[in-house]
Amino acid sequence: MTELHPSTPTAPSRRTTLRAAAGGTLLLGLGLTGCRSAVAEAEAPATGAAGPKRGGTLTVAVNTDFTPALLFAQSGQSLQHRLIYNTLTRYDDRLEPRPELATSWEYAPDGRALTLKLRTGVVFHDGRPFTADDVVFAVKNLQNPVRAAQLRSTAAAVTGFEKRGDHELTLRLAHPVNNLFDLFEFMIITDRNSVEDAVAGKRLNGTGPFRLASWRPGTGLSLTRNEKYWQPDRPHLDGVELRVIPQADALVSSLRTGQSQLSYAVPGRNLSTVTAVPELSVTQYDTGGGASYLGVNTSVDPLGDKTVRQALAWAVDRERVLSQVLGGYGLASATPWPKSSPAFTEAGRTHYRHDPGKARELLRSAGHTRLDLPLLHVNLPGETALAEAVQYDLKQIGVHVTLEPTDAATAQKRLISQTMPALWAMGHSFSQVQPSTLAVSAYPFNAAKNTSRFRSETYSRTVREAWTSRATGAEANALRQRVTDTLLDEAFIIDLVIRGSVQVASKKLHGATLNKFSYLNLDDAYLAA
Numbered sequence: 404m405t406e407l408h409p410s411t412p413t414a415p416s417r418r419t420t421l422r423a424a425a426g427g428t429l430l431l432g433l434g435l436t437g438c439r440s441a442v443a444e445a446e447a448p449a450t451g452a453a454g455p456k457r458g459g460t461l462t463v464a465v466n467t468d469f470t471p472a473l474l475f476a477q478s479g480q481s482l483q484h485r486l487i488y489n490t491l492t493r494y495d496d497r498l499e500p501r502p503e504l505a506t507s508w509e510y511a512p513d514g515r516a517l518t519l520k521l522r523t524g525v526v527f528h529d530g531r532p533f534t535a536d537d538v539v540f541a542v543k544n545l546q547n548p549v550r551a552a553q554l555r556s557t558a559a560a561v562t563g564f565e566k567r568g569d570h571e572l573t574l575r576l577a578h579p580v581n582n583l584f585d586l587f588e589f590m591i592i593t594d595r596n597s598v599e600d601a602v603a604g605k606r607l608n609g610t611g612p613f614r615l616a617s618w619r620p621g622t623g624l625s626l627t628r629n630e631k632y633w634q635p636d637r638p639h640l641d642g643v644e645l646r647v648i649p650q651a652d653a654l655v656s657s658l659r660t661g662q663s664q665l666s667y668a669v670p671g672r673n674l675s676t677v678t679a680v681p682e683l684s685v686t687q688y689d690t691g692g693g694a695s696y697l698g699v700n701t702s703v704d705p706l707g708d709k710t711v712r713q714a715l716a717w718a719v720d721r722e723r724v725l726s727q728v729l730g731g732y733g734l735a736s737a738t739p740w741p742k743s744s745p746a747f748t749e750a751g752r753t754h755y756r757h758d759p760g761k762a763r764e765l766l767r768s769a770g771h772t773r774l775d776l777p778l779l780h781v782n783l784p785g786e787t788a789l790a791e792a793v794q795y796d797l798k799q800i801g802v803h804v805t806l807e808p809t810d811a812a813t814a815q816k817r818l819i820s821q822t823m824p825a826l827w828a829m830g831h832s833f834s835q836v837q838p839s840t841l842a843v844s845a846y847p848f849n850a851a852k853n854t855s856r857f858r859s860e861t862y863s864r865t866v867r868e869a870w871t872s873r874a875t876g877a878e879a880n881a882l883r884q885r886v887t888d889t890l891l892d893e894a895f896i897i898d899l900v901i902r903g904s905v906q907v908a909s910k911k912l913h914g915a916t917l918n919k920f921s922y923l924n925l926d927d928a929y930l931a932a
Contacts, residue, residue: 459930460642461912463923464654464663466783467811468647469624471604475550477589477832477920478815482667483645485922486626488591488609491519491538492584494919496743498836500584504533504592504610514579514873521570525633527594528614534569540595542574545586551819553833553844556851557586578871582837585844589920612638612926623647639914639929651784658683664909664930667921670785671730677907684910687732687903688917693830694739695724695789697897698847702856703825705771712894713755714765718800719793720757725900728788734901738887739834739841739848741901746838746883754891762800773801779817779827782808789899790828818846818854830902835919838883839870847896857895865889 467480492500492508500508507520525533544550545558552558560583563575576583593601594608601607607615610633613626626643646663648654651670657663659680669677678685697715701707721735737755740747766772780790787808794804804826809817817823833845842848843866847855850866869882890896904917914928 455639455914455927455929456931457636457639457929458641460644461640461665461925461928461930462644462646462657462663464648464657464666464668465623465645466647466649466651466654466668468621469604469618469645470812470815471602473551473812473815474593474602475545475552475591476815476819477553479811479830481921482923483624483626484591484920485611485918485924486613486643487607487611487615488593489525489611490590490592490918490922491587493924494584494588494836498919500587504538505587515576516573517576517583518571518573521572522633523570525610526631527610528608528629528631529594530631531594531596532569533592533610535564535566535572536569537592537595538572539564539566540598541590541592542586544593544595544598545590552589553846553849554582554586554589554840556843556849557582557840558590579873580839580870581872582840582843582870585836585840585919588836588918613640613643616642621647634926637926639927640925643925649783658907658909661909664912665915666907667904667917667923669905669907670783670788671728671732671905672788673784674730674732674905674907682910684906684908686906686908688906693832693902693904693921694736694834694898695728695828695830695900695902696739696847697793697899698823698827698829699855699895699897700823700825700827701895703776705769705774706776706825708769709893710765710769711771711774712897714762714769714800715797715802716755716894716897717758717762717765718802719796719897719899721755721899722757723796724789724792728785728792729900729902730905732903732905735899736901737891737898739831739890739896739898739901740838740887741835741903744834744838745880746834746887748884748887751887751891755897757796759796759799766800766802771801773803775803775805776825777807778804779807779809779814779824781811781814781829783811786829793826793828793899821852821854821856823854831896832920834901838886839866842866842886843870848890853895855895857893859889859893862889862893 470480489504491505493503495501504522505519506522509518542558542561545552545555557580560576560580561574562577565573597606597608604618612629612632614629616625616627618624624645628641648657651673655673655676658666677683699706699712705711725733725735736752738751780786790806797804831845831847833841842850847853850863865885869886872882904921911931916924
């Protein structure tokens with residue numbers, strides 16, 4: 404199978420004033436038969452068809468159910484967010500923000516204020532008009548620690564709001580931050596009057612292209628077309644069904660038989676099966692939206708010793724994980740950065756290679772020849788395969804791990820509450836946007852409070868400098884490199900493989916795209932005859 408790697412777009416330039424032209428976010432995709440952008444995939448009409456046609460219901464196969472309590476946290480069940488809700492802006496494939504509910508924006512010269520012009524004529528599903536008050540609420544909502552939102556630190560940097568009518572808003576910042584548009588891409592605009600009903604799964608009232616018809620726990624979500632959507636003649640589809648199919652064989656079967664027309668949940672080892680189906684297409688979207696990693700709880704003896712953690716980092720065969728677990732889709736890497744990130748370097752990617760001899764030597768130097776440790780993982784086929792690969796490699800250096808399978812919602816809650824066992828194997832996000840976001844937002848990496856219980860004044864200071872800096876060019880690269888060097892040296896999170904989002908879809912489906920946080924966008928999607 405051909406190994407697919409991300410391309411490297413130009414890093415965004417810093418501007419005092421940002422005026423955005425209308426347009427949508429469409430991410431670069433690589434197909435098995437050659438390079439093809441998601442722009443082409445989204446815009447190309449079906450062969451012999453006049454173009455997009457109205458009607459039809461799309462069935463999306465997912466492997467985890469919607470978890471209302473995690474509505475404001477990035478997780479594996481965030482796929483449906485952009486179907487029900489809009490965001491303020493959305494990135495293109497060069498990390499340049501494009502309009503959504505915000506139509507234009509302007510930074511103050513000192514970087515401590517941003518003025519947004521908001522779209523008019525937008526209503527929530529219940530008919531209430533969208534105004535600046537909804538943006539104020541959205542930011543304050545993410546500032547609330549109860550929401551467990553990864554970008555809470557960035558939201559908390561907003562200390563003041565100045566409204567000029569219903570559709571202009573200035574955000575005042577305590578200090579400059581260079582990832583404010585990451586917040587805007589992440590932050591769904593929810594109804595301030597029914598947010599508690601939303602986190603209870605009773606009512607999801609947004610401005611997005613589809614309305615919630617029903618949620619059947621364990622079965623999935625049913626969505627219907629929003630006839631009041633602010634984009635003219637959108638969406639084309641009449642409805643969307645997100646069907647929960649946790650078993651890999653059953654999920655693949657639903658795609659092969661046409662019961663489902665779209666999925667991003669096919670495990671890597673099953674992708675070769677669907678590539679042989681003529682009615683299906685397989686596309687890797689180069690979002691760099693996730694990475695497989697080995698987490699290490701530094702409060703568990705002897706994992707507080709970074710020499711032991713470095714031994715684990717040298718032990719894992721990343722290329723085998725890429726090949727056997729992910730089916731060749733992705734990039735073996737010791738750092739969290741995809742090639743599209745301005746923080747990516749080849750030296751960082753290859754810093755740790757598969758060297759069990761060196762790993763055993765490091766363990767011996769730390770006074771250990773055998774360790775027995777638990778390893779938590781999500782009980783899904785792809786995540787189990789990852790855990791088994793890590794288990795095998797660690798055993799070769801004398802580290803014997805006992806696998807502890809759990810469900811996705813429980814794993815996410817333990818990640819947030821810092822109650823992980825000694826080791827865990829999961830996936831993380833946030834390396835696909837501004838590099839500073841990872842270390843101030845992602846639970847495994849957060850300098851202030853991370854799942855590994857790793858604390859370092861040096862790390863915290865380095866992260867804050869990288870986050871608040873308005874530097875560009877070589878100075879910005881140097882700040883990013885300091886963060887990367889700390890991550891590699893301390894090895895409290897051991898990155899293994901950068902994962903792209905692999906889309907398996909019926910060839911009748913056109914126009915499905917993902918944003919940088921893997922929210923599914925079906926505004927322009929349609930099913931050809």
